[in-house]
Amino acid sequence: MPDAGAAWSQRRDTVPLPLQVDGLCYRVDEETLIDNISVSIDSPGISVILGPNGAGKSLFLRLIHGLIDPSAGDIRWRGRPPDLAQRRRQALVFQKPVLLRRSVAANIDFVLKPLGAGYRERRDQILQAAGLFRLRDHPARLLSGGEQQKLALARALATDPAVLLLDEPCASIDAGSTLQIETLLEQTSARGVKILLVTHNIGQARRLADDVLFLHHGRLLEYSPAEAFMKCPKSPPAQAFIDGNIVL
């Protein structure tokens, strides 16, 4: 987004890191879906949460965002629980974008309007950056999958988050949109916004990750810098996953 560089250098100080997770568990009935995860994330940049389907990646994201309450354990963003005040500084892009039954522009306006005057110019800037400006009067739900996801990302960025959470944003969209989204994410990260990205796409992890959290059966098997993880993962499931084998 075309914002002044000065604003973004301040952003770095406001990013509520470290994210500290202690003994995090999430159970439904008798089934343990998140199993005793402890981790401290302090690095800026893009942290990729990687793992096969059903590993608990999306649940982990919802838990640290405060959308669901853990069965046990503790989550702290720079010492504060994931309450409303924390959530206001974060934005979450869902796997299946939830767009309002309105025009493209109105979807952005929905989050910008409370900020008051001047929101129209900002909306147009945001839509231009996302490559959606020419579609601004289009019904949002008639966009293609890739365009919908770009709009969801643009709306998330419109809230000016310090932390951006993404749940498989490119799971079922075309290559062109994936590239545009990845470019937007890199630009956003370069501005100092902390990004946590859930994916099961190893290629995307290679392209974007600064560090990797590898989840398997609800447990955190590894947390290491991306390069080290890709070169020599420590756990057999992670090795199998990188090799492109089916991980049960």
Place this chain on the structure above:
Amino acid sequence: MQDFGAAFGLAFSLVFNADADLVEIILLSLRVSIGAVALAALIGFPLGALTAVVAFPGRQAIAVLLNALMGLPPVVVGLLVYMALSRAGPFGWMNLLYSPAAMIIAQTILVTPIIAALTRQVVEDMHREYDEQFRSLCIPPRRVIGALIWDSRYSLLTVTLAGFGRAIAEVGAVIIVGGNIDHLTRVMTTAIALETSKGDLALALALGFILLVLALSVNAAVYGLRLSARRLSYA
């Protein structure tokens, strides 16, 4: 049978010559029912959305009550409003009995539960879809309710129509509180009841015909609107 044939003929001539009495009755019917539905929507939309979205003690009870009140017998509503507005009643000082205002009040009471209960169902479904996104965006409850009502606007149009259908067709409530006074509170349904009992089938038939055409055209208009809304993926 000859009588019936003559009645039909007379009915059509009343309609096509825009008989003054007939037009007056139709206009009053529309005024009362549209007024009542507008008021009921004003109360019913937020009430239905509130019970769909906000968790408060007694929410389930209100939902059950609203559903039950959908089948409120018009004569009972008419009787209660009559008692409230009559000289001895708590609102007798307002002198509203046997006026169009009293009829609007009665129909509003009749229609509000229908609009509120159906709104609750529509909004609840949409809320399920939007809930996590709204919570993630930290949207305050008032804005959530506003957004849900706006985004379900085309479904709520059908809901409003259901309310209008109930209001325009009922006779029990308006005849009790309105009194079917000529040139003052005579509406289509009360006129049909009166004219039929008097044996003047022509006017009754003409009014019945208009009532049917009205119901059909309102339905067709809303149906068309819904179709175009679905085409734009707004519904």
